[in-house]
Amino acid sequence: KKQAPCSKDTICLTQIVLFLSCQDCTICMEALAGPSGYKGPGVGGISRAESVGRLAQCGHQYHLQCLVAMYNNGNKDGSLQCPTCKTIYGVKTGNQPPGKMEYHVIPHSLPGHPDCKTIRIIYNIPPGIQGPEHPNPGKPFTARGFPRHCYLPDSEKGRKVLRLLLVAWDRRLIFSVGTSSTTGESDTVIWNEVHHKTEFGSNLTGHGYPDPGHLDNVLEELKAQGITEEECLPRD
Ligand code: APR
Numbered sequence: 001k002k003q004a005p006c007s008k009d010t011i012c013l014t015q016i017v018l019f020l021s022c023q024d025c026t027i028c029m030e031a032l033a034g035p036s037g038y039k040g041p042g043v044g045g046i047s048r049a050e051s052v053g054r055l056a057q058c059g060h061q062y063h064l065q066c067l068v069a070m071y072n073n074g075n076k077d078g079s080l081q082c083p084t085c086k087t088i089y090g091v092k093t094g095n096q097p098p099g100k101m102e103y104h105v106i107p108h109s110l111p112g113h114p115d116c117k118t119i120r121i122i123y124n125i126p127p128g129i130q131g132p133e134h135p136n137p138g139k140p141f142t143a144r145g146f147p148r149h150c151y152l153p154d155s156e157k158g159r160k161v162l163r164l165l166l167v168a169w170d171r172r173l174i175f176s177v178g179t180s181s182t183t184g185e186s187d188t189v190i191w192n193e194v195h196h197k198t199e200f201g202s203n204l205t206g207h208g209y210p211d212p213g214h215l216d217n218v219l220e221e222l223k224a225q226g227i228t229e230e231e232c233l234p235r236d
């Protein structure tokens with residue numbers, strides 16, 4: 001029996017089915033039209049292995065069960081990153097131990113920034129005992145080289161970086177507890193994934209000035225942690 005052609009104003013079901021069966025879930029590499037390839041506990045009664053989730057902002061689709069598995073296998077930091085386009089959902093937080101962040105302006109210019117003064121940030125974190133969010137809960141951690149002094153040009157962009165670093169500090173993303181790649185020491189406070197300049201007038205370590213790309217690099221690193229100016233503006 002001959003099938004009637006799809007009319008222009010009703011969507012063609014065959015096309016949708018074909019489309020879905022051609023798409024793979026890039027988490028488990030199985031077809032989105034079929035069940036999740038992840039054989040784990042289901043998602044608390046709200047879905048079956050066939051359920052497909054569509055991320056609200058970027059629109060990328062995965063099995064719901066695969067998204068949940070990905071979250072549970074990660075560091076469960078309250079956020080989820082689209083594995084395709086890296087859009088961050090939720091607010092990412094880290095495991096930085098308690099401490100203090102202070103800053104002030106000093107009346108000197110950094111190499112490469114002759115026209116402005118300098119912001120000095122002082123981080124202080126004392127040693128302590130690791131919490132459940134750290135690699136070895138209950139074990140002590142050391143804290144070397146504190147207070148750590150860092151420098152930014154007191155320019156418009158430098159002040160923007162400072163504002164975002166304050167957000168990063170509140171979200172516990174500036175430091176972490178782990179193994180220092182510089183000293184090899186484990187169970188110690190280490191820089192997380194946002195680079196800081198810890199040298200003022202020289203550049204002996206490579207963590208000094210001049211470095212024309214520094215502020216843009218830091219803005220990218222902050223973005224990778226889900227911190228952007230847009231996101232930090234008050235919403236109505
Ligand atoms: N200044 C700024 N950033 C640094 C420094 C430094 N002196 N040394 C390393 N980093 C960066 C690295 O490039 C890397 O991206 O920190 C990240 C983590 O490196 P680790 O060596 O694991 O971090 P940590 O042990 O915390 O830092 C080593 O940094 O500020 C100093 O006093 C601190 O001597 C210590 C050194």
Ligand code: ZN
Binds near residue numbers: 030037038063066
């Ligand atoms: Zn999947």
